[in-house]
Amino acid sequence: MRRLFLLAMILMWPYSALSQTLPKVRMAYTSINIQMTPVYIMKDLDLARKHGLDAEVLMIPVSSRAIQAALAGEIQFMTSGGVANINANMSGGDFVGITSTISTFVFKIIGQPGIKEPSQLKGKKVAISRLGGASDFSLRYALDRWGLVPERDVAIIQIGGEAEGVLALQNKAVDAATISEPFTTIAQREGFSVVADLSRLNVPYTLHGIGTRKSIIRDRRDIVVRFMRAYLEAIYLFKTKKDLALGTLKKYARMNDISLMNSTYDDYSQRLVPAVPYPTPPGIQTIIDHLAKTRPEAKGLKPTDFIDASILKEIEDSGFVKRLYSN
Secondary structure (H helix, E strand, O other), X not given: OHHHHHHHHHHXXXXXXXXXXXXXXXXXXOOOOHHHXXXXXXXXXXXXXXXXXXXXXXXXXXXXXXXHHHHOOOOOEEEEOHHHHHHHHHOOOOEEEOOOOEEEOOOEEEEOOOOOOHHHHOOOEEEEOOOXXXXXXXXXXXXXXXXXXXXXXXXXXXXXXXXXXXXXXXXOOOOEEEEOOOHHHHHHHOOOEEEEEHHHHOOEEEEEEEEEEHHHHHHOHHHHHHHHHHHHHHHHHHHHOHHHHHHHHHHHHOOOOHXXXXXXXXXXXXXXXXXXXXXOHHHHHHHHHHHOOOOHHHOOOOHHHHEOOHHHHHHHHOOHHHHHHOO
């Protein structure tokens, strides 16, 4: 018996040693919503280990804190929109978007039952998750389109997250909230109205993607490639395994009835989230143009300074994505 035990330990040792020597990386995601589901899948299935990494995926619910953690070297990857990267770089950072997983607005303005049109937002309070974040930018952009001046015509209220936005509506603490799925469906089911669907503006906008620092790509490119292979595999599973995707979203969003999300899942998995989500200059240019209206220093910024498509191109050129979808 002792010999069998020793033999088993010897056979297991290489695998144990390998797992202990895998490069360690950390990634932060910053919110709970349907577009984050590939990240949740990557975490739950530990896909990074399959690609030779020991990855810790954790939630840091404020983009500015995630940026600070990345600058301190505490995390190597983070979910971020173009706004976060641009703001950080304007303050001396070196962030780039490796993907643009969602390349347009997906927020809806959900209002109290009596509010049906954007013009009715004048003099009202509208909730966003965080000042300077994606929901804040999306709302301000839309208000500008509608001829409403943020702060003067519409009070913008920071409430912390999208679930908190629904709660603020329920408690009548705000007149409307800027939220995305699954929370828009939850709010509509409770009788709140859709004031505006910002996706209908058809604006190119880097809303959500994976970001890192230029120095990490330069010094640890192989690590970045491996990590992004895991992420692309998670996107593949999100797009092709509906039960897995919805079950994962249900867990993270703490939803009781995930069947509400069937049609929304189809829209995201087949239309909004591409198999290879290349970052693109137009989505960044939208942000630069809008920021330049109030921050003159943004006028000379170039969108190509904030993205790096070479990682995804290297992976796609290797045939990795084609092999995934041919299974």
